[in-house]
Amino acid sequence: MNIGKAAEASGVSAKMIRYYESIGLLAKAARRENGYRDYDERDVHDLRFIKRARNLGFSVEATGDLLALWRDKSRASADVKSFAMRHVSDLEAKISELQAMTRTLRHLASHCHGDERPDCPILDDLATPGAGETDQDAQVNRAKVRKPRDAGTQIRSFRRPVTA
Amino acid sequence: MNIGKAAEASGVSAKMIRYYESIGLLAKAARRENGYRDYDERDVHDLRFIKRARNLGFSVEATGDLLALWRDKSRASADVKSFAMRHVSDLEAKISELQAMTRTLRHLASHCHGDERPDCPILDDLATPGAGETDQDAQVNRAKVRKPRDAGTQIRSFRRPVTA
DNA sequence: CTGCACCTTCCCACAGTGGTAAGGTCAAGG
DNA sequence: CCTTGACCTTACCACTGTGGGAAGGTGCAG
Incomplete structure (x- = not known):
């Protein structure tokens, strides 16, 4: 083939x-x-x-480990299970990290008029020292997760120098 | 400075x-x-x-857009809000993608004895054509989210050729 | 024989981030 | 004055995955 x-x-x-x-x-x-x-x-x-x-x-790395486990007919199912559950923890860490972000953003957005006026709490917050951190949450979640294949659907809009 | x-x-x-x-x-x-x-x-x-x-x-790209919005004192708050909410959608898409994965994995793991015996439904599923896809969900979620800074905490375990 | 679809290898790009090497600078202390 | 160490500079290399494309070989159908 x-x-x-x-x-x-x-x-x-x-x-x-x-x-x-x-x-x-x-x-x-x-x-x-x-x-x-x-x-x-x-x-x-x-x-x-x-x-x-x-x-x-x-x-890809973890996939290699899984393949090895799969080929090793004598491995204990407990090994596989713990491997999988470790991955689940990583995923869940990632999830709560993302959730913290959405919470913060939704919160900020809820205070934004969303009309023709220029003043916007979202930017104000980003521009204000010490504001909405999301970092207490984020700090904990340093797992390596990164879902594969994401590159196709991009957003593309930035690419000119910001100042010059 | x-x-x-x-x-x-x-x-x-x-x-x-x-x-x-x-x-x-x-x-x-x-x-x-x-x-x-x-x-x-x-x-x-x-x-x-x-x-x-x-x-x-x-x-980083979106951050450039935000900076531009912030510098443009005449932008409408609606623009900022919709920009932020688009990002929230991306995040939420990512979240549900990850949730679908954890659901599937937890489901598989729940059927795994997790003892000394070698048989394990998790690997069986991975090895079986047409099983647990997670793909109907994943198919939709093709946003570009990728939280920054993740590289430090790695898992490292694979790196020898699988066969040779 | 020509054309097209496939295969091969090789290099480029992307997003971010860290590492490190080879060198310049500067201030403090001997 | 000179050394040491902490800083700065640039310029590369690595990682994770994935796609794109060039330049060339192959194989089959018309």
């Missing part, structure tokens, strides 16, 4: 398949005479596993 | 101050005879503004 087919079958782009192979997450693919990578069902299976783990927010 | 003092006073590292200047988020700093950057209270104020915006999860 060509890389294109494997990509289609697994939902992992050809680009990413090569990348995963290059960092050692994936075993080196078999090659055909012509140099093309050749995949079989087991490879596609691994790719789907990876895809799924990534969708659950596991980093 | 030296960059070090400005960093201390604003909570933005010297490194980041230079970076923000280099990408045009911050005006080019005044220089003294010796080439050292020189900051005054207004600069520190801007830095604190940036710091605060970043803590609220605004991207």
Whole structure:
């Protein structure tokens, strides 16, 4: 099976398949005479596993650990469970961090007229020393979570020098 | 004021101050005879503004927009409010994405014995085509949120080739 | 044979942040 | 006066993932 087919079958782009192979997450693919990578069902299976783990927010690194756990038929289910639950804690830390942000922002916004007048408590707050920190919350939450694939839908609007 | 003092006073590292200047988020700093950057209270104020915006999860890009809004004394508060609320939506999209992940993981983990036996529904699920997707949720949430500063607290454990 | 779809490798970009190396500057203390 | 140490300067490199594209080979269909 060509890389294109494997990509289609697994939902992992050809680009990413090569990348995963290059960092050692994936075993080196078999090659055909012509140099093309050749995949079989087991490879596609691994790719789907990876895809799924990534969708659950596991980093590529953690995904490697999961794959290793999966291959190690003698691991204790407790190991897997604790691994997963550690990830859940990371996720939840991230969630409460984001929630603190939305709380603060909604609070500020609720005091903003939202009309033609220029005065706005949101900016005033940002511009005021010692105001709305969100940091007591944020300070605690230093997990590494970063959900994969986010780059497509961007907002793009800044990019000219602010002053010059 | 030296960059070090400005960093201390604003909570933005010297490194980041230079970076923000280099990408045009911050005006080019005044220089003294010796080439050292020189900051005054207004600069520190801007830095604190940036710091605060970043803590609220605004991207550097969005922070530039906020700074521009703040400097534009004639902007309507409605503009600021809608800008902030768009960000809140992004945050909330991210939150529900992460929540979907934790839900799925907690669900899987709840079916895992977590003992010495090797069989584990978590891995089984990852390894099974068509199982626990989280993707209907995730599909919708493609905002660009990515809270700043996360790199310090890493997990580090993977890095040897999975097969070789 | 031509054209098109696929494959290969390699380098670039993105967002932020930290690290570090090689050098200049400056003030304090011997 | 000279050394030491704390600061500053620039310029690179790393990380995490992902996509884009160039330059070239391959393979199949018409």
